[in-house]
Every structure is written in structure tokens, then in C-alpha cells.
Amino acid sequence: MYSNSMSLLYHMLAVVAFFQILLISGNWILAKNINFYNVRLPVDPTPYPSSFKCFTCDNVVDNYNCNRWAEDKWCPQNTQYCLTVHHFTSHGRSTSVTKKCATREECHFVGCRHHKETSYMECISCCEGMICNVDIPTNQTNAVFAVVHAWRTSGSGRQVMSTLLLVLVTAIFML
Numbered sequence: 001m002y003s004n005s006m007s008l009l010y011h012m013l014a015v016v017a018f019f020q021i022l023l024i025s026g027n028w029i030l031a032k033n034i035n036f037y038n039v040r041l042p043v044d045p046t047p048y049p050s051s052f053k054c055f056t057c058d059n060v061v062d063n064y065n066c067n068r069w070a071e072d073k074w075c076p077q078n079t080q081y082c083l084t085v086h087h088f089t090s091h092g093r094s095t096s097v098t099k100k101c102a103t104r105e106e107c108h109f110v111g112c113r114h115h116k117e118t119s120y121m122e123c124i125s126c127c128e129g130m131i132c133n134v135d136i137p138t139n140q141t142n143a144v145f146a147v148v149h150a151w152r153t154s155g156s157g158r159q160v161m162s163t164l165l166l167v168l169v170t171a172i173f174m175l
């Protein structure tokens with residue numbers, strides 16, 4: 001009786017472990033899918049694994065003209081993020097937009113500051129992902145360091161998998 005229930009326990013643990021693995025790999029696939037649908041797939045071959053592009057412009061008058069004429073070029077391998085620097089007047093009129101690929105260190109300066117001597121506002125934002133720097137930061141809410149969380153974005157998929165797991169384990173119990 002004792003050894004019987006022990007072996008049943010081990011059996012159940014093995015089943016749970018098996019579905020945990022399924023769950024994790026499922027998650028990975030879902031995260032891949034989400035990234036796939038989020039990006040506009042480039043036609044030119046990627047220069048290195050996990051390579052990405054940023055809108056790139058230097059001191060252009062506003063966001064429209066930056067994006068319109070920006071090169072979306074492959075970022076160097078030592079960078080991980082897209083950075084945007086936005087200068088604007090107290091009335092919110094853009095005076096300068098700069099976008100580029102950036103390292104984690106450069107992204108430490110996100111946020112908004114008031115330059116007293118020139119009296120313009122400067123907001124800096126960073127983001128992660130293919131051509132993610134479409135918008136420009138205008139206040140503390142969007143002048144942030146936005147990093148992609150694959151686990152969070154695939155949350156709904158994980159929920160489905162968890163429910164499936166629960167149903168399967170319950171079914172095994174009832175047999």
C-alpha cells in the first residue's frame with residue numbers, strides 16, 4: 001500500500017515535470033510569435049543574431065521630419081536600444097529631434113529636464129525592439145526606458161497553458 005502510493009506520487013511528479021517543460025517551451029514559442037508579429041520584417045538579411053534597427057536622425061526639426069527621412073539602419077552590435085532626444089519650447093513646439101541606436105549606459109539619462117540658459121525642455125526616452133523609437137517623449141510619462149518583457153507579453157498564452165495543465169492533472173487524479 002505504502003510503496004504503491006509512493007510510486008503514484010512519483011508518477012504524478014513526473015507528469016507535472018513533463019507539463020512544466022511543455023509550458024516553458026510553449027511560452028518560448030508564444031514569445032517568438034509575438035515578436036514576429038510586432039516587427040515589420042526586414043527584407044535585407046540580418047547582420048547578426050538578435051540584430052535590430054532604430055530610426056536614426058540627427059537634430060531634425062520635428063518628429064515627422066525625423067521619421068520621414070530617417071534611415072532605419074542596422075544598429076552596431078554593442079548597442080541594445082533605440083534612443084530618442086526631443087527638445088521643445090515651453091509651448092510644446094518641437095525644436096530638435098535626434099534618434100539613434102544606444103547602449104544601456106546612454107539610456108541611463110532618460111527623463112525630462114529644463115535647460116535654464118536656453119529655456120527649452122529636453123526629454124530622452126529609450127526602447128527595446130525593432131524600430132521601436134517611432135514616437136518622441138513629451139513628458140515624464142513617456143520619457144522612459146521601455147524594455148520588452150517576453151514573459152509578460154505572452155501572459156495570456158501562459159494562462160491558457162496553465163489552465164490546460166490544471167485540467168490534465170485533475171484528470172490524472174480522477175483516473
Ligand SMILES: *[C@@H]1O[C@H](CO)[C@@H](O)[C@H](O)[C@H]1NC(C)=O
Nearest residue numbers: 136137138139140141142143
Ligand atoms: C504625456 O504626453 C502624452 C502624449 O503627448 C499624453 O497623452 C499624456 O497625457 C501626457 N501625460 C502627462 C502626465 O502630461
